[in-house]
Amino acid sequence: MTEFQPRVFSGVQPTGNLHLGNYLGAIVNFVALQESHDCIYCVVDMHAITVWQDPTELSRQIREVTAAFVAAGIDPVKHVVFNQSQVSAHAELAWIFNCVARIGWMNRMTQFKDKAGKDKENASLGLLAYPSLMAADILAYKATHVPVGEDQKQHLELTRDIAQKFNNDYAASIAAHGYGDAYFPLTEPLITGPATRIMSLRDGTKKMSKSDPSDYSRINLTDDADAIAQKIRKAKTDADALPSETEGLKGRPEADNLVGIYAALAGISKQQVLDQFGGQQFSAFKPALADLAVQKLGPIGAEMRRLMADPGHIDQILANGALRADAIARPILDGVKDVVGFIRRN
Numbered sequence: 001m002t003e004f005q006p007r008v009f010s011g012v013q014p015t016g017n018l019h020l021g022n023y024l025g026a027i028v029n030f031v032a033l034q035e036s037h038d039c040i041y042c043v044v045d046m047h048a049i050t051v052w053q054d055p056t057e058l059s060r061q062i063r064e065v066t067a068a069f070v071a072a073g074i075d076p077v078k079h080v081v082f083n084q085s086q087v088s089a090h091a092e093l094a095w096i097f098n099c100v101a102r103i104g105w106m107n108r109m110t111q112f113k114d115k116a117g118k119d120k121e122n123a124s125l126g127l128l129a130y131p132s133l134m135a136a137d138i139l140a141y142k143a144t145h146v147p148v149g150e151d152q153k154q155h156l157e158l159t160r161d162i163a164q165k166f167n168n169d170y171a172a173s174i175a176a177h178g179y180g181d182a183y184f185p186l187t188e189p190l191i192t193g194p195a196t197r198i199m200s201l202r203d204g205t206k207k208m209s210k211s212d213p214s215d216y217s218r219i220n221l222t223d224d225a226d227a228i229a230q231k232i233r234k235a236k237t238d239a240d241a242l243p244s245e246t247e248g249l250k251g252r253p254e255a256d257n258l259v260g261i262y263a264a265l266a267g268i269s270k271q272q273v274l275d276q277f278g279g280q281q282f283s284a285f286k287p288a289l290a291d292l293a294v295q296k297l298g299p300i301g302a303e304m305r306r307l308m309a310d311p312g313h314i315d316q317i318l319a320n321g322a323l324r325a326d327a328i329a330r331p332i333l334d335g336v337k338d339v340v341g342f343i344r345r346n
């Protein structure tokens, strides 16, 4: 069996309104994994343009996600932080994967169905091929582990399917070129922690999302203390007191979500939250949650604002990261080209 060196890759789209779900579902895990792995964290700007983005806003948002990474504790010196469009291996490998993946696989993706809506014919071709580019993002580095939120599980499964099909379709060539029995690893998703799916503050059955038209549905990482407190105060709840056991959260999606957010921010279990607040009304719980959220997110938002005041510095982080990412991806892409049978410049 071909052995692959452990490596972490993940990405965040610069589509505005970076929120608590992105933070707890993904970025917190990105930070933790730095201790144990070589990590590559990417601002996936090519994914962002699968739906229309205003160009000036897009540049600002690329810098904002970079600032969020750094403010949350990602070290761009020890690890690699860059934006996708600066490393052409992503686009080149995505094309090859477009020819490996099947249209039927893409059509089944729930994110495509959700984002394309009823007017599928009018969606961009890029939106349909999104998971193929995502597989290229990951496999251009032969990444073995990808920390993501729940919503990305299906795309990660598709990445494994593409890797598996490439390994099978080109098995003889892979072996002939000395790569053993597999060119690509079957990447493992890391969907961990108590907050893999944070829900909207307005509707506990919908995920918290950047594109929700209501700003009250999410806590943005750039929200100030007043905005955070106001959004939590206005968050939808039911009329009952909090239960004493997690069983009692079943069928109460809004209560479950707020308790989950408290648990994730405090680094404790939902049961521990209920040990403290069980039997109390939301009128008592919400101010405690708001204080905790301000305490945890306030410094990140402040640091993001400080970093955003110096765009030149952020651009330098991205340029350095891109050079290092390119140095890892280039030989991997060259190997793919050899395996496929392309002739390349030496």
Ligand code: AQP
Pocket (backbone or CB within 6 Å): 011, 012, 013, 014, 015, 021, 022, 023, 024, 025, 026, 147, 148, 149, 150, 151, 152, 195, 196, 197, 198, 199, 207, 208, 209, 210, 211, 212
């Ligand atoms: N609500 C969420 N709870 C937990 N994790 C979440 N993630 C997103 N929403 C939640 C995770 O954040 C990472 C970055 O997401 P993304 O920006 O690449 O794309 P997304 O999943 O499409 O994010 P949004 O916020 O919902 O954006 P829109 O509205 O544009 O679709 C991923 O690891 C994701 O799982």
